[in-house]
Amino acid sequence: MVKCALISGKGMGIMHGRNFNNHPDAKVVAVCDMDPNLLETAKKEFNVPGYSSIEELLANCDAELILLIVNETRRIPPLRQLISAGRNVFTEKPLCGLEGQYRVREEDAKIAAPAIKEWRASGLKFGIDYNYRFMTHFKKLHEDVVEGRLGKICMVRARAHFNCWSHVIDQILWSMGLPEWVRVLGNPNEPGGWQRMIQMKWANGVIGSLDGSNTWGFDEHPLRVKIVGDKCHAEARGLDGWYRRCKSNTWPDTVEEIWTVEQGKSEMSESFPRMADGVIKAMQENKPFPADGEAAWNEILFEAAVHRSAIRDGEKVMIADVEKDVMGE
Ligand SMILES: NC(=O)c1ccc[n+]([C@@H]2O[C@H](COP(=O)([O-])OP(=O)(O)OC[C@H]3O[C@@H](n4cnc5c(N)ncnc54)[C@H](O)[C@@H]3O)[C@@H](O)[C@H]2O)c1
Numbered sequence: 001m002v003k004c005a006l007i008s009g010k011g012m013g014i015m016h017g018r019n020f021n022n023h024p025d026a027k028v029v030a031v032c033d034m035d036p037n038l039l040e041t042a043k044k045e046f047n048v049p050g051y052s053s054i055e056e057l058l059a060n061c062d063a064e065l066i067l068l069i070v071n072e073t074r075r076i077p078p079l080r081q082l083i084s085a086g087r088n089v090f091t092e093k094p095l096c097g098l099e100g101q102y103r104v105r106e107e108d109a110k111i112a113a114p115a116i117k118e119w120r121a122s123g124l125k126f127g128i129d130y131n132y133r134f135m136t137h138f139k140k141l142h143e144d145v146v147e148g149r150l151g152k153i154c155m156v157r158a159r160a161h162f163n164c165w166s167h168v169i170d171q172i173l174w175s176m177g178l179p180e181w182v183r184v185l186g187n188p189n190e191p192g193g194w195q196r197m198i199q200m201k202w203a204n205g206v207i208g209s210l211d212g213s214n215t216w217g218f219d220e221h222p223l224r225v226k227i228v229g230d231k232c233h234a235e236a237r238g239l240d241g242w243y244r245r246c247k248s249n250t251w252p253d254t255v256e257e258i259w260t261v262e263q264g265k266s267e268m269s270e271s272f273p274r275m276a277d278g279v280i281k282a283m284q285e286n287k288p289f290p291a292d293g294e295a296a297w298n299e300i301l302f303e304a305a306v307h308r309s310a311i312r313d314g315e316k317v318m319i320a321d322v323e324k325d326v327m328g329e
Pocket of ligand 1: 007008009010011012013032033034035038052053054069070071072074078092093094101129130131
């Protein structure tokens with residue numbers, strides 16, 4: 001039985017806590033929230049002891065897995081505290097964003113860098129909730145890429161509403177790895193979620209684009225990721241679930257596979273308990289979490305490079321240069 005402690009009595013925290021607590025091999029044994037009302041909510045929900053600070057939680061509870069479900073504006077200090085106390089941590093995305101998830105900057109990667117170094121040196125497990133990896137349609141796209149069904153990959157084209165922003169980046173990096181460079185149009189000084197059009201290129205010659213905005217609203221699907229190979233092209237859309245793989249360069253399309261979620265069901269809601277299951281299995285099998293600290297780091301590093309390019313009016317930015325600067329190496 002994996003003993004878990006939940007930090008947060010708010011909506012997202014309670015949702016994750018329930019998913020772990022309902023898992024047959026896990027149990028929430030303690031809760032923590034600095035807000036007394038939300039601490040009461042969490043204590044009642046799980047019927048366990050509650051603490052108003054992380055210090056008290058650590059002193060009184062031996063849970064081996066901490067569910068740190070706090071906001072990106074205040075994730076790094078408690079993460080570092082938990083790692084230095086020798087606890088495994090599961091947290092939300094993105095890793096750090098002091099101006100919020102729509103406005104991740106190079107400074108945020110700098111703030112997160114010590115946490116990543118400390119985690120790498122710790123031997124602990126640390127993971128982030130890139131739950132879209134557990135949606136059937138995105139999993140299909142990933143598997144078609146890595147198992148070679150699309151052939152040699154030539155191009156990636158994606159776009160997202162900013163509510164899905166960290167996830168769309170994770171989706172691209174999960175299947176394709178980090179690009180070598182990005183160049184970006186957009187003005188990071190624009191208030192709110194600044195519009196951005198990103199071009200990128202991988203070391204193996206694959207080219208890609210990713211556009212982000214909130215202003216286009218839902219626009220049929222809040223995100224789409226299309227990956228084009230020399231044998232097939234495939235696209236995953238939305239949060240409910242839609243996937244299609246077609247033979248390349250056929251007109252009309254020769255569909256090899258089409259998958260749509262059953263009516264009334266949503267892959268989004270299913271993906272959270274599937275992630276909890278993946279995390280618990282990783283604890284039991286002593287394996288990295290389904291999306292570990294490296295995935296968290298790659299996503300924020302990509303965002304840092306995007307931010308640097310945009311403030312330099314579309315300059316080509318090598319991701320390795322940004323990593324060197326923010327890691328201070
Ligand atoms: N994966 C997804 O699809 C998805 C969907 C929605 C939201 N999210 C993410 O979930 C996160 C939700 O965070 P939130 O806004 O609920 O967090 P928050 O910072 O408001 O914190 C949640 C609770 O934790 C408590 N808390 C925060 N820091 C604490 C500390 N150091 N010690 C004790 N208590 C502390 C707060 O009092 C609060 O009640 C965001 O990062 C968001 O991006 C992810």
